Amino acid sequence: MITKMQKNYLPILPGLGLSVIVAIIAKLLARIFPTIGGATIAIILGIILGNTYFKQSTLAEGTKFSESRLLEYSVVLLGLTVTVQTIGEVGWRGVLYVLCMMTIVISWTYWIGRKLGFSQKMTLMMAGGNAVCGSSAIGAIAPAIKADDQEKGQIITLVNLLGTVMMLGLPVIGINFFAGDYLAQSALMGGTLQSVGQVVAGASLIDGKVVQYAMLFKIIRILMLVVVVYLFGKIAAKNDATIEKNKEGKRKLPIPWYVAGFLVLCIVNSSIDLPSIFSTSAHFLSTWFETIALAAIGLRLDFRKFLKEGPQFLAFGAAVGVVQTAAALMLLSLLHL
Incomplete structure (x- = not known):
């Protein structure tokens, strides 16, 4: 039996999964072409694939989630850096x-x-x-x-x-x-x-x-x-x-939640001497969320x-x-x- 949570999140998986795969490929290609970088490769690869092979409507919800939510999470995490x-x-x-x-x-x-x-x-x-x-x-x-x-x-x-x-x-x-x-x-x-x-x-x-x-x-x-x-x-x-x-x-007219989140974490990071693992982990996750989001932006560009x-x-x-x-x-x- 499918739970309410599964019903809400299952439609996201195809597009999210594709965005993650494109991001991983982009990161791997960035090792071969370091001057171009993973971010550039992710969005270019996303644009090419999104306008050729991956036009299916079933991907839309997941790529939209990747483009918006993951990018917002990335912005929040930047507050710790x-x-x-x-x-x-x-x-x-x-x-x-x-x-x-x-x-x-x-x-x-x-x-x-x-x-x-x-x-x-x-x-x-x-x-x-x-x-x-x-x-x-x-x-x-x-x-x-x-x-x-x-x-x-x-x-x-x-x-x-x-x-x-x-x-x-x-x-x-x-x-x-x-x-x-x-x-x-x-x-x-x-x-x-x-x-x-x-x-x-x-x-x-x-x-x-x-x-x-x-x-x-x-x-x-x-x-x-x-x-x-x-x-x-x-x-x-x-x-x-x-x-x-x-x-x-x-x-x-509230300030977007991710801006508030960024400011809160920035203030915390400025007020407390946090262990370096916090900024290191935040940078790692933020970079990955960002790359996945950029892949999704490319995939959604029609x-x-x-x-x-x-x-x-x-x-x-x-x-x-x-x-x-x-x-x-x-x-x-x-x-x-």
Whole structure:
């Protein structure tokens, strides 16, 4: 007899198992090609296999779990590998850089989106998804502005496409423009890339140290999600009579659990002299979770979906990506990060 727990977790196993196998193969190939690295191989191998041999719907639930949950666990475990002193290295310039980046991205995306004829709701979701944290931000913004599922799905697809392109392109820029400068490379990745997964993936293509620092920049952006959702809700409400004000005057906008978990473990690691086995084990597990998640991201990347969205969507994404990248390079130069 199948228990309730088995019923919930059995559908996950095929996709999770495939993601683990791809990750193991990637790790083995990384020994032969160390300059490429396991992270890069995992996502490239995942993309190739996911768009050729492994398109079965039975894999979807497991690869989704691997992409989201395992990556979240990886982020939490990173908290045991950094300290408050490490976060302090980002400094006021790092915080200012993130705030300026978010302001530029939101303003530009809103302006170009409206010029290209996209609805206000779609434009706001695109702005929030690129400025904060990809699909997670879109998921939080959509109900606040009463966007429908079709609009949300289209923008999520576009943001994921843009994020994937930038995830593969920005490491090349980071290595060539900021060779050996871990903080600048981390700021480029963590202050620009859309989702947590893309930040981890992009930073992994440069160096393991860049992953840690990039996540600090990313977490500053994620912490601003509450503010962005609140402001976007106000903007949409002015132009849409169907959006009613919350009678209690509150919206339930919690910080994502994995950000809270990262911060808690970081504080613990900073306050208590933990045995080295904690940081060593956390780094080992985090790296494996990350590699499995990257394999899953590759397996879930369906190029056919992106091609269906049409040239207008692609033009919107390209315009946002170019300005995002240019703004990051300009601000990194001005702020001397």
